[in-house]
Amino acid sequence: MSTQLPQQESEESTAEEAAEPAATDHDHEHTGGPRRDVGDKTTDTEHEPADTEDTREIRVFRYDPEIEGKQEPRFDTFHVPFTRGMTVLDAVIYARDNFDPSLTFRHSCRQAVCGSDAFFVNGEQRLGCKTQISDLEEPIRIEPLPHQDVVKDLVVDMDHFYEEMEAVDPYFDPDETPDGELEEQRQSRANREKVKMSTRCIWCGACFSSCNIAAGDNEYLGPAALNKAYRFAMDEREGDGKTQERLETIEQDHGVWRCQTQFSCTNVCPKDIPLTEHIQELKREAVKSNLKFW
Amino acid sequence: MYEHDVIVVGAGGAGLRAAVAADEAGADVAIVSKLHPVRSHTGAAEGGINAALREGDSWEDHAYDTMKGSDYLGDAPAIETLCQNSPYEVIQLEHWGMAFSREDDGRVSQRPFGGLSFPRTTYAGAETGHHLLHTLYEQVVKRGIEVYDEWHVMNLAVTDEERPEDRHCHGVVGYDVASGEVSGFKARDGVILATGGPGQAFDHTTNAVSCTGDGQAMAYRAGVPLEDMEFIQFHPTTLPSTGVLISEGVRGEGGILYNEDGERFMFERGYANNDGELASRDVVSRAELTEVNEGRGIEDEYVHLDMRHLGEERITDRLENILHLAEDFEGADGLDEPMPVKPGQHYAMGGLETDENGETCVGGLYAAGECACASVHGANRLGGNALPELIVFGKRAGHHAAGKEMESAEIETGQRGEFERATVDSPVELGDPGSFGDAVADGGAVAAGGTADPDTLLEDAVEAERQRIDELLNTDGIHHSEVRSDVQETMTAKVNVFREEDGLKEALRELRAARDRYEDVAVQDPSTTFNTDLLQTIETRNILDLAEAITVGALARKEFRGAHWRAEAQERKDDEWLKHTMLSWNEGDPELWYRPVILEGENKEYEPKVRSY
Numbered sequence: 001m002s003t004q005l006p007q008q009e010s011e012e013s014t015a016e017e018a019a020e021p022a023a024t025d026h027d028h029e030h031t032g033g034p035r036r037d038v039g040d041k042t043t044d045t046e047h048e049p050a051d052t053e054d055t056r057e058i059r060v061f062r063y064d065p066e067i068e069g070k071q072e073p074r075f076d077t078f079h080v081p082f083t084r085g086m087t088v089l090d091a092v093i094y095a096r097d098n099f100d101p102s103l104t105f106r107h108s109c110r111q112a113v114c115g116s117d118a119f120f121v122n123g124e125q126r127l128g129c130k131t132q133i134s135d136l137e138e139p140i141r142i143e144p145l146p147h148q149d150v151v152k153d154l155v156v157d158m159d160h161f162y163e164e165m166e167a168v169d170p171y172f173d174p175d176e177t178p179d180g181e182l183e184e185q186r187q188s189r190a191n192r193e194k195v196k197m198s199t200r201c202i203w204c205g206a207c208f209s210s211c212n213i214a215a216g217d218n219e220y221l222g223p224a225a226l227n228k229a230y231r232f233a234m235d236e237r238e239g240d241g242k243t244q245e246r247l248e249t250i251e252q253d254h255g256v257w258r259c260q261t262q263f264s265c266t267n268v269c270p271k272d273i274p275l276t277e278h279i280q281e282l283k284r285e286a287v288k289s290n291l292k293f294w
Numbered sequence: 295m296y297e298h299d300v301i302v303v304g305a306g307g308a309g310l311r312a313a314v315a316a317d318e319a320g321a322d323v324a325i326v327s328k329l330h331p332v333r334s335h336t337g338a339a340e341g342g343i344n345a346a347l348r349e350g351d352s353w354e355d356h357a358y359d360t361m362k363g364s365d366y367l368g369d370a371p372a373i374e375t376l377c378q379n380s381p382y383e384v385i386q387l388e389h390w391g392m393a394f395s396r397e398d399d400g401r402v403s404q405r406p407f408g409g410l411s412f413p414r415t416t417y418a419g420a421e422t423g424h425h426l427l428h429t430l431y432e433q434v435v436k437r438g439i440e441v442y443d444e445w446h447v448m449n450l451a452v453t454d455e456e457r458p459e460d461r462h463c464h465g466v467v468g469y470d471v472a473s474g475e476v477s478g479f480k481a482r483d484g485v486i487l488a489t490g491g492p493g494q495a496f497d498h499t500t501n502a503v504s505c506t507g508d509g510q511a512m513a514y515r516a517g518v519p520l521e522d523m524e525f526i527q528f529h530p531t532t533l534p535s536t537g538v539l540i541s542e543g544v545r546g547e548g549g550i551l552y553n554e555d556g557e558r559f560m561f562e563r564g565y566a567n568n569d570g571e572l573a574s575r576d577v578v579s580r581a582e583l584t585e586v587n588e589g590r591g592i593e594d595e596y597v598h599l600d601m602r603h604l605g606e607e608r609i610t611d612r613l614e615n616i617l618h619l620a621e622d623f624e625g626a627d628g629l630d631e632p633m634p635v636k637p638g639q640h641y642a643m644g645g646l647e648t649d650e651n652g653e654t655c656v657g658g659l660y661a662a663g664e665c666a667c668a669s670v671h672g673a674n675r676l677g678g679n680a681l682p683e684l685i686v687f688g689k690r691a692g693h694h695a696a697g698k699e700m701e702s703a704e705i706e707t708g709q710r711g712e713f714e715r716a717t718v719d720s721p722v723e724l725g726d727p728g729s730f731g732d733a734v735a736d737g738g739a740v741a742a743g744g745t746a747d748p749d750t751l752l753e754d755a756v757e758a759e760r761q762r763i764d765e766l767l768n769t770d771g772i773h774h775s776e777v778r779s780d781v782q783e784t785m786t787a788k789v790n791v792f793r794e795e796d797g798l799k800e801a802l803r804e805l806r807a808a809r810d811r812y813e814d815v816a817v818q819d820p821s822t823t824f825n826t827d828l829l830q831t832i833e834t835r836n837i838l839d840l841a842e843a844i845t846v847g848a849l850a851r852k853e854f855r856g857a858h859w860r861a862e863a864q865e866r867k868d869d870e871w872l873k874h875t876m877l878s879w880n881e882g883d884p885e886l887w888y889r890p891v892i893l894e895g896e897n898k899e900y901e902p903k904v905r906s907y
């Protein structure tokens with residue numbers, strides 16, 4: 001089982017579980033179920049612009065813990081007019097601004113750098129702003145990231161992800177810095193090249209959400225945090241002592257050895273970071289350093 | 295109520311640097327940000343950071359270039375502070391591990407950039423801002439600085455003495471996005487605004503959806519003057535459907551612009567017979583829009599940027615990320631077809647008036663980064679000069695707010711020293727006279743308390759915001775997005791790269807109408823959980839005030855300087871206009887005034903010259 005999807009489909013979640021946001025898996029049975037109206041302010045027909053337009057059908061996951069009618073998760077269908085270049089994010093923005101202002105999702109940059117809008121689109125973790133509508137099969141199903149608590153609609157609680165990211169001492173920590181205030185701490189081009197991909201992470205959480213291990217082990221550091229550790233462990237400017245400390249951190253019970261090289265994280269990463277490779281390399285480094293220090 | 299020595303509002307490059315500096319100076323500092331820090335728009339910056347690091351270069355040359363680029367509307371003390379400190383701040387980032395691109399000898403690489411007399415732009419691939427933002431956030435984590443993320447600041451707690459110069463800021467009011475809790479954040483020593491630019495006042499922008507100028511609008515209403523707001527930089531190559539920036543690199547490598555008739559209009563229509571596509575940003579933007587306005591645009595909207603002739607090898611080698619951007623955000627394959635591009639709002643040169651220590655005229659209130667105007671960029675910002683501004687002035691504001699001893703500033707703030715009162719010939723009433731005290735209409739300005747003690751002031755401010763939210767949630771009315779899109783369309787149509795008197799006046803009428811309609815907005819989502827409908831409704835109010843300020847400045851300034859073009863006045867008029875446009879909210883009845891530009895530097899006087907390249 002190499003990706004999250006098969007597992008989810010085999011999972012039977014009950015209505016109670018689904019209504020309880022702490023149960024991170026949202027209920028797939030809603031997909032085929034009857035769709036309900038959005039609140040009492042809008043009606044079905046409002047979700048469709050004039051017939052003449054070329055529209056796309058999106059089905060968006062809805063949930064709000066305090067609003068009647070939304071406490072039980074459901075899917076709402078919207079028909080949004082298609083324009084060239086339209087992304088999944090554009091589609092949900094259109095639906096929000098024209099059909100239902102309560103439709104909620106994080107977004108900011110619209111250009112794949114802020115990492116706010118990782119959604120589960122047609123069964124895969126993707127950035128809404130980086131996914132062209134024209135590349136997707138209809139109806140397009142848009143859900144919050146699996147394996148994270150849903151706060152509301154497409155918004156998930158990212159705190160756990162941030163905690164893991166911050167658990168690996170995610171900052172540069174050299175033994176010494178140059179004396180001169182204007183003197184650089186030189187780094188070879190080769191070393192910069194080595195850590196380059198690892199520094200591209202935008203903290204979107206797509207990899208974490210796609211990872212079976214992270215889903216089962218709440219304390220697993222997860223691919224993004226391990227990649228962050230890689231970024232510093234491989235940096236030639238940090239001292240051996242610090243590198244050793246970093247390797248110990250990633251080698252703990254819920255660290256690199258949990259990874260079963262399923263590549264799901266690598267497949268979904270919008271920044272094309274070779275996460276699995278980085279984790280494998282950390283494993284090799286950990287083994288090497290154990291030999292050295294034992 | 296939360297309480298700290300220093301409260302930093304915003305967690306982009308400026309806010310994070312300010313927080314680290316305040317921490318270094320020994321203050322108990324906290325960051326309050328509507329986005330998690332790594333989501334800030336600083337992460338979108340591509341090109342680089344200017345710093346005079348090498349032999350053959352000097353801060354004086356950098357200052358000269360910046361002053362010339364500003365079309366002599368920058369203040370020398372601010373420009374010199376930037377250029378003297380940028381090398382230290384860039385190397386500081388390097389010592390914090392920022393992944394700069396490197397030379398063979400392991401030193402930081404630098405490249406040439408428009409308007410610079412030396413290749414002094416340091417960079418980290420084509421994602422300099424991303425690395426700067428993440429490196430600074432790492433330092434915040436390392437120091438354990440408290441971050442209240444996804445807390446939206448709704449207003450400032452400022453005393454209400456008659457003159458803004460006598461007022462004091464004691465904190466801010468925040469709204470917890472996740473829970474709907476409204477709470478005061480008391481600042482014992484100072485509040486630093488680092489809330490970024492107002493790009494969302496336009497409907498086509500390279501700025502993020504979150505760039506709604508909140509800090510500018512809140513401080514403006516609390517008495518801090520807005521300076522030089524009419525100076526907006528438009529970038530000539532942005533993708534039509536999203537506003538995503540296509541870097542100047544494409545034209546640098548030889549990319550060509552064509553109109554619908556297949557003409558290479560930059561030459562064939564005589565816009566820039568020498569430089570063609572490589573003419574400065576404002577020239578190319580105006581040329582593109584002229585083509586579209588005269589019916590030679592494609593789909594009446596954009597022009598084509600073609601790089602196919604460069605060949606696949608060169609394109610994938612040097613411009614690979616452009617292929618991704620065009621594909622991901624426009625569905626266009628740059629190897630196979632020309633890319634559609636049009637001008638888009640990119641950067642705001644103006645902002646909250648500060649001195650070179652980041653201090654505004656209101657006691658205890660600071661501003662740094664794109665929301666501030668020191669003024670470094672004057673009428674036109676050079677590429678690579680915004681990021682150093684974040685770290686240089688962010689740090690200074692952090693130090694000053696934390697009480698660190700600093701040289702006193704040369705730049706005057708508020709209506710002190712030399713200034714001149716003026717009026718603007720507006721066809722409609724500006725601002726919001728009469729709305730003072732009406733929480734929804736006046737944006738929640740604090741009306742109570744006089745010189746009340748800080749705690750009472752903050753409690754009153756919190757109460758006013760609760761009331762504002764209550765009113766917005768419990769009425770029926772129109773949706774803010776209608777008002778917002780009207781404002782954005784007005785600004786893009788009439789306060790764009792072309793500005794003429796009638797259009798600007800018409801824009802003010804339309805903005806007046808939008809303001810009137812805003813009186814009837816209602817939030818349709820009743821939830822207290824992650825209510826983005828409510829927050830965007832509040833942001834729209836901020837956009838209204840800033841759009842008006844930009845337009846008023848544009849109408850008042852009857853000359854062509856830097857990014858500001860006027861049909862009626864096709865030249866720079868140094869006799870009359872070597873002065874900053876200042877706008878004070880004045881309790882809802884905006885007042886226009888001017889302050890002379892400071893061209894007197896540390897060792898020399900900058901002599902205005904023709905800005906030609």
Ligand SMILES: Cc1cc2nc3c(=O)[nH]c(=O)nc-3n(C[C@H](O)[C@H](O)[C@H](O)COP(=O)(O)OP(=O)(O)OC[C@H]3O[C@@H](n4cnc5c(N)ncnc54)[C@H](O)[C@@H]3O)c2cc1C
Binds near residue numbers: 304423505
């Ligand atoms: C596409 C692009 C490319 C660029 N490239 C370059 C370049 O190569 N070189 C260069 O020098 N400059 C460049 N610039 C300009 C430069 O990046 C920006 O001016 C700069 O990053 C702004 O930083 P900031 O810290 O002021 O604001 P931002 O990074 O926008 O941060 C604003 C912060 O304020 C917070 N905030 C806002 N409102 C509130 C509120 N109400 N309550 C709480 N928090 C709030 C936000 O959450 C955010 O954390 C570029 C700009 C763009 C758009």
Ligand code: SF4
Binds near residue numbers: 205207268
């Ligand atoms: S590694 Fe990739 S998928 Fe994971 S958080 Fe970073 S950018 Fe997102």
Ligand code: FES
Binds near residue numbers: 113114128
């Ligand atoms: S909106 Fe920023 S990554 Fe998609």
